[in-house]
Amino acid sequence: MKISINQLLADLKIITENNIEFAESLLDQNNETLNFRTSENSWSVLECLEHLNFYGKFYLPEIEDRITKSRFSSKKTEFKTGLLGNYFANMMLPKAKFNKMKTMKTANPIHKILDRSVVEKFINQQHKMFELLEKAKTVDLEKTKTSISISRLIKLKLGDTFRFVIYHNLRHIKQAENILIR
Template sequence: MNFRTSENSWSILECLEHLNFYGNFYLPEIENRINENQFIATRFQNWIFRKLFASMMLPKEKLNKMKTLKISNPIHNLLDKSVIDEFIKQQNKMLELLEKAKRLIGRKLKHQLVFQNSLN
């Protein structure tokens, strides 16, 4: 899991550690938005930015290379099994948040339908 194909490439554990770094930021933010019921109203206002960002993530024939921030670059850190444990914990948290969001969206849609029907 610590094997690298070259000196500057990331190992599997380093890839997971990088994802964990961002999960530590985004998961609490997603949870806060869900708890505050703000995630439904939150949208990208800038269509061009959204389209550019989405296109950067699409697979291409040639590998997409992106530089990472120095603070989130795990290369050459001593990593162990705890990285995998944290990654699995974060994936389970994401599944929990998706389920919570699904229930919340369902309730909001149900309330909107009831309200619209009461107007008719």
């Protein structure tokens, strides 16, 4: 898939802005609402965000480090996704009927005692993501590569990493929205 770099970054910024807006609205909710789960084995709103915070803790420094150290400046106007990166990114997009996925045990926050600080941390991470999307304009999104959380041996194009992480955020924000609606 090919997409204009400006369009890609603009689309990802919009998703990130919407995530910030949603998370800020959660600050008006009480802990009982934020910790409500629809069943014993489902996640609460705070658990959805804590899961995203776990991945943000890995990906935000990884992305920032790769942008800072990249020796490939931005010269292209289009981004061409990688085969694996495109697959991972598209897998994360929320579907009309929510498709469940297994999460790694270390990234599963179920039954943790959580409070509003989870929301504040998520908001801070989303602001950092927005800042990194802005910085990404200066580097080649194809030649600049990042490691992924499950293996440092697998590298994705920076543009695909942004898509993967931000679509993953979107997926769990939609999940959190659905919990609040019930």
